[in-house]
Amino acid sequence: MKNVCSILLLSACLLSISTVTKAQQPAGENEANLSELLYRPIKPTAKVMEGNEPSQQKLPSGRTSAPMNITRLVAAPKWNRAVTGNAQLISIDNGLLMRDKVTVMKGNMTAFCTTPTVTIGCCGYSIKDEVANKNLFYASPASIFNNEADARTYAESLSPKLPFYLPYTNSKVFPSGGWIYSGGSGHGSIDFLKTADAYGAGIDPTFGVYASAPGKVVTAMWDQFFGNVVIIEHTAADGTQYRTGYFHLRGGFDHDLQNAKNITVADPNNKDARDTKYKKFANLPNPSKLLWGTNDQQLKVKAxxxxxxxxxxxxxxxxxxxxxxxxxNQDGTPIDPNTGNNHLHFMLWITSPNPATGVNWMEVDAYGVYATADNSSCYEVGAVSPFNRFFAPFYPSFHNVPVEYITRYWGYYTGMGMALQTLSVHKSGNQYLASGSFQYGLSSQWYCRINMSSAQYQQYFDEYYAKGYIPRQIAVTNDNSGNPLFTVIWKQRGNENFTAIHNATDDVWNAKWKTCVDQQKMRVTEHVVYYAGGKRYHAGVFGSNNPGGFYMYYGMNTNDFTKKFDELNKAGLMTVNVNIEENGSQNNVGGLWWPRNKAYYSYMNMTPADYQTKFQDLNAQGYQLYRIQGYDNSSRFAAIWMK
Structure with missing residues (x-):
């Protein structure tokens, strides 16, 4: 017999729901799973051939040094550091109440990465800002700070004020050149290119380049040294400004070939000069479109x-x-005929802390490493560094991300004013993975605690209740002994009365239902079913705020749940929770419906690929993730989107 809870009367207006369309991807891309893209390990890449940038890139106005008196700053809290330990509880306090609290997490940590230097002797560039119609100077911290100590202190104080994402999605692309070249010379940027196994005769070495953050294009032009250049200015909500630069881009076969033939050669007798060899490259017979690109591969943006x-x-x-x-080579032929040195030279800048030096924008290591890429473990998510990472360690809406990354980089999104809308912790073997969504526009005062035991949940429930907070979302997984672990998001309590319970048997839940729903006319605001020792338990919240009633079912098989979903959807209700009740190989389903006041989508039994596709499609239509649950050893997802 299915378990059906009492039904209250309701009224609601029907809302139309848009048709889902497939998001378009650039042709020829081998797309990576976006949730995995940012934290996968470094892989061997083909060699990027670069070195010290040309000596002509000097400080403006003939400067040879950059004296600067700057007050030593107090370093910002290092949210990318964590305390190691074997505690099962992962504690997160956030919002205005307890911001930047150190977290505790399970597992071994990556060894601390020793950072060679911030004040590399490279690089400075004078580049035209086409919007402002003037040249601006982009330079390394060495052009601003007198010494490494001051530069490091300033770099340690920096933290991103808006998310930056990797500028590619191709699954074969990884970082190669780092802040410092392998030989120890300065670079001040990151080089990205495909892995060595991605090249071969007749294979185009290019990949799509994407804006790392939202912003305004200030430069999109040809430069004989950089080739095709795009620079984008980004402004955070608090007014902090950044710029990202994308160099050596393709601009169309005919365009690039003609500009290469027209470059000025400083010393035609110097056969080793790069400008000499590059011009010879352009004048080779039958230039390869694999190395030069096609006419369709042009810049897609303008200033x-x-x-x-x-x-x-x-x-x-x-x-x-x-x-x-x-x-x-000296004759202009490529040293590696399969790549032609195809790569993306990517740079991140912040506004200069001292424009009096003549520097308008200062280079920052987007990885927060300031090391060579040879020390590859330092570029992986989870590496311990004294500097904050600017590249997002995972997307704000994420799935199947190891829990330790969520806790390690907890402050990345919360430090930008985002809050956690939903979070599900689920297992893959013995590993805990997380899926959820940080979003803007939510309350700035909230709490979340991850993988609490029953006693710990009670402890923090009491503590937060005393502070005026009640559970908003509850997720449950099991430890390796089969005991329930609770992940809970708390919200500020309003004027409503409420009752919250966990580890309730069917009898206890039904008794609480009679008291809260039948007698006190409350509604269920949260409910999950879970199993421990083969026995069914409930956790949930009853609240006195009851605008129009609700429906709640649990213990249904998939077919019955789908029929009930269709029936209630037609009646003008929306699902605010789809709860997969895992019990070994047998999964039942429960749901909670409220009167519909928003357009929404609800799906279950999605593979990770299905979920990624749905997320991209619905996000493009303006829907935000409302709730997610991972289950079946993290191989399936149920999710709700709302707009």
Whole structure:
């Protein structure tokens, strides 16, 4: 017999729901799983051939040094550090109440990464800002700070005020050149290119280049050293400004070939000069379109355009003698005929802390490493560094991310004013994974605690109740002994009365239902079913705020639940929770419906790929993730989106 809870009368207006359309992807891309893209390990790449940038890139106005008196700053809290330990409880206090509290997490930590230097002797560039119609100077911290100690202290104080994402989605692309080249010379940027196994005769080495954050294109032009360049300015909610630069891009076969042939050669007698070799490269008979690109592979943006994070802006290339020039023989033929030194040279800048030095924008290591890429473990998510990472360690809406990454980088999104809308912790073997969503526009005062035992949940429930907080969402998984572990998000309590319980048997739940629903006319605001020792238990919240009633079912098989979902959807209700009740190989389903006042989608039994596709499609239509649950050893997802 299915378990059906009492039904109250309701009224609601029907809302139309849009048709789902498939999000378009650039042709020829081998797309990575977006949730996995940012934390997968470093892999061997083909060699990027670059070195010290040209000596012509000097400080403006003939400066040879950059004296600066700057007060030593107090370093910001290091949210990418964590205390190691074997505690099962992962504690997160956040919001205005307990911001930046150190977290506790399970597992071994990556060894601390020793950072060689912030004040590399490279690089400074004078680049035209096409919107402002003037040249601006972009330079390393060495052009601003007198010494490494002051530069490091300033770098340690920096934290991102808006998310930055990796500028590619191709699954074969990884970082190669780091803040410092393998030989120890300065770089001040990151080089991205495909792994060595991605190249071969007849295979185009390019990949799509995407805006790392939303912003305004200020430069999109040809430069004979950089080739095709795009620079985007980004402004955070608090007014902090950044710029990202994308160099050596493709701009169309005919365009790039003609500009390469027209470059000025400083010393035609110097056969080793990159400008000489690059011009010879352009004048080789039958230039390869695999190395130069096609006419369709042009810059996709122009100066003045507004772009969104993840918008394709270009294709990676080797343009400019600072690009292909490093990888050419004296006769202009490529050292590696399969790549032609195709790569993306990516830079991140912040506004100069001292414009009096003549520097407008200062280079920052987007990984927060300031090391060579040879020390690859330092570029992985989870590496311990004294500097904050600017590249997002995971997307704000994420799935199947190891819990330790969520806790390690907890402050990445919360420090930008985001709050946690939903969080599900689920297992893959003995590993705890997390799926959820940080979002803007939620209350700034809230709490979350992850993987609490029953006693710990009670302890923190009492503590937060005394502070005026009640559970908003509850998720339950099991430890390796089969005991329930609770992950709970608390919200500020309003004027409503409420009752919350956990580890309630069917009899206890039904008795509480009679008291709260039948007698006191409360409604269920949260409910999950879970199993421990083969026995069914309930956790939930009853609240006195009851606008129009509700429906709640649990213990249904999938077919019955689907029929009930269709019936209630037609009657004008929306699901606010779909709860998969895992019990070994047998999964039942429960649901909670309220009067519909929003457009929404609800899906279950999605594979990770299904979920990723739905997320991208619905996000493009303006829907936000409302609730998610991972189950079946993290191989399936149930989720609700609302708008």
């Amino acid at each position: 003045g355009d507004q772009v969104y994070a993840g918008q394709q802006i270009a294709w990676s290339g080797n343009t400019g003698f600072g690009g292909a020039g490093w990888g050419l």
